Amino acid sequence: MLNKTEILAPAGNTEAVRAAVNAYADAVYLGGSMFSARAFAGNFDEKELLDTIDYCHRFGVKVYMAINTLLKNEEIQRLPSYVEPYYRQGVDGIIVQDMGVVSVLGKSFPDLPLHGSTQLSVSSSQGAAFLKSIGMTRFVPSRELSLSEITEIKKNVDIEVETFVHGAMCYSYSGRCLMSSFAGGRSGNRGRCAQPCRKQYASNDVNEYMLSLKDMCMLKSLSRLIDAGIDSFKIEGRMKKPEYVAATVTAYREVRDAYLAGESVEKLAEEQEKKLLDIYNRGGFYSGYYYTSNGKNMLANSRPNHTGIKVGRVNAVEKPYVDIKLDENVSAGDVLEIRGRNGDVELTCNVAAKAGKNVRLKAKSFRNIAKFNDVYRTRNGKLLEDIQNNIINADRKIELAAHVSAYADQPLELKLSTVEGKCSVSVEGPVCTQALNKPVTESQIVDKIKKTGGTDYVLGDIAADVSDNLFVQISAVNNLRREALEQLGLQISQSYRRDGGAVRTGLPGAERPLENVKNNTVHGVTVGVSDADHVNIVKNYKWVSNVIVDYNVRKYADELKQAGFRVILALPEVLRQRELDRYSGLSGELGSFDGVMIRNYDELGILKKLDYKGLVIADASLYAYNDNAFDFYRENMGDVCFMCSNELTLDEIHGLSYDTLIKLYGHQKVMITANCIAGNYMNGCASRKMSRNVLTDDRGNRFYVRNDCAHCYNIIYNGVPTNMIDRLAETGISGKDCYIEFTIEDTNKVKDIMDSLELAMSGEKAVSMSVDQYTRGHYYKGID
Incomplete structure (x- = not known):
C-alpha cells in the first residue's frame, strides 16, 4: 500500500500533464x-504518451492509462499491440472496465497492474474481493458509497482503494447509465456520453435540471478520508x-500535507475551497454521497454548468451603465454575470475594486437587468493569471547532487545522482592539462556545471x-554537463522500463475450443416479471419455460413452480456494503430456485464465495461485448448464460462465439440511481412503496422512473420499449429461445x-403491436 494518500490528477492533454506535475501531483x-472513456478529451497519440510517461517518471509521478471502455471483437484484437509500447515504457497501471480487456491484459502482460474503474460499479467488499x-x-468503488461503507471495504479486503x-x-x-446511448446514440460505455443528465426535464408542474448533481468537493473532510485509509484521492x-x-x-496536496504534518487544516481548506469555487462549480459544492444517501440539496437543478461565485448585486441601473455593489474583490478581466429572472447578462469588468465598493460597468442589453439582481463572477482573471504564473509556468525541477573532479593528466569527471540516490551516473570528458598561462579556476568549472537552465534539473551545492594551475576547455565542461544530464535522464526513464520478457504473443483466447460454446444459454421462452400483476398473467401461458422473478416478488416463486415453470431469482440491480447482512442466508434461499440472475460484480463475488453450482444468468449489465469477456466469465463462473448486450447490433451478436439470450421486448433500463426522483420531487421519500413517475426532456422524449425503496435506488426506463417480436425471424433465434421483460407495464x-x-412464434404477424410505439434499440443501428 501507499505511504501517504496519493493525489491523482486528470490529464486530457500534455498541457494538463504539465500543470499536474508542476502542482506536485503524485x-x-x-x-x-x-x-478511453473520454473520447472527446485531447488524449495522446503514441509518441506524446510515451514522452509523457518519461516526463512524469523523471519527477516520480505515476501514470495510469485509461482503457475503460467496452471493446468489440474486432477491436480487442488490436489491444495487445496497442498496449505493448506503453507497457515497455513503464506505464504504472491500466484502468479497466471490460472483463475481456482484463483477461487479455492479464495474460499478455502479467506484471502490469490493473485498476478497476468506477464504471464497474463495485459497491461492496464482496465485489472488491x-x-x-x-x-x-x-x-474505484461506486461514488454512491458512504465513507463508512468504504472504510468497511478497506478493512475487509487487501486492495488499494x-x-x-x-x-x-x-x-x-x-x-449503469445507457441514457445517452438510447436517447442519442452516444454511449458512455464507449467514452462518448452526451451528458443527458445536464438537460432540463419536466415532471408534473416541475421543469428544471432534475438529474444534474452539484460538483463534489471534499477539502474540508480530507482528514477523515485520510484516516479511513483511502489510498488515492481522484480528481x-x-x-x-x-x-x-x-x-x-x-488545493488537495496542500491540505493533505498540512494534515499529515500535524497542522490544523480548517482555515486552509476553507481558503482553497473558495478558490476552487471560482475555478468551476455547479450550484456550489457538495460532499457527494460520503455522508448523505441522496437528497434534493445535492442537485444543481437551476443551472447545469459553471455557477461562479456571487460577488455583489445591482445597486442601480443608469443606462448605459450598471452600478454594482461588491461583496468580493474584482479585477480587470473578470467576467461577470447579472442573473435576471428571464436570463443572464454577461459583462467584462474593466477595473479593479475592493469588496464594499461600487463599480460602474457598461452593458449592451438591459432587458434582463433590474435593481437588486445578483451578480456572479464566472471567470476570475487574476486568479487564473496567478495559477498560470505561479504553478503552470513555474516548471518543477529535479534536485541533483553533483561532484566534479579535475586533475592534470586525468579526465575531467562529473558524477550526478538524484537526491535519494536511486539513480546516478559518472561521465568523463577530455584529459585536463597543466595551464601554460591562464588556468581555469574551480569556481569557473562549478559555475558552468550549475547552468542547467532549459532542463528539468537543478544543482545545489557542488562538491568539487x-x-x-589547471587547464580545460570551458566548452568541454558544458558538454560534460549536458552529457551527464542526458545520461541521468535516460537512466531515470530506464529504471521504470520493462523488458517485456513476460509478454505473450498472439491474442489470449484465440485457442478457444468452439464445440458447445454456442449452447450455453437458457432454452425455451423466458419471461422476466417485476410485480404480482405480471405473475398472474404470465402463469396462464403454459408455453413459457422460464420465469425470472425480481427479488422484490420472489414470494411468488412457489406458485410459479407449482404451475410448472422453471423459476430463476433476479438479484437486485445494486448490492451495497450496507446491505450485505441481508444476504447472509442467500445460499439457503437460492436452493429453492432453479437458478439465479446476477446484475453486478458484487453478486458475482457472493456466488463465487458460496461456490454456487446452479444455473447463473448474467444480466446485460455485466457487459460482454467480445469473446474474451465470455471466456473470462466462464473461467471464473463456469457455464454462465448471458443476456445479450443492449448496445450491439444483431450482426455483432451473431458474430460472437457464444449464444446469448436475445431480448425481444422490454423497456430499457437507462439509469440506476441512488438519488430518488420521488424523494426529490414527489412529496418526499415514498418509503417501501413502489411508484412510477414520468420525466419528459426538451424533445418530448419520455422516461419512466420507478423507485425501489426496499433497496433505496431508482430505475429510469426508456419511455419507448424495445420491440423485436414482429421481427422474430430476423433475430436468428434458434427454435423458441427468447426473452421478454416486464417492468413498468400494466396488465393490458x-x-x-x-x-x-x-402469434409470432406460430409464424403469424403480430398485428396488435404498432411500430411507431416501439424502438428497435441498437439491433440495427449500433453505436460507434
Missing part, C-alpha cells in the same frame, strides 16, 4: 488514442483546462576537487405482448 490518469481474486491491485474527491458527479451509478476532470488541474491538485400491455409473441 500521479496522473489519461487516455491514449483508443479505448472478486476484483482482487482476478488480479486487480486497485479499484481510490475514491473521487472533487469534480463532476454522474446522476447514475457509473457503468475528476479530463475534459477540464490546465488551470483547473493546477488549482485542484494544489580541482587542482591548481402484458397480455398484449404475450399474445403477440404467441
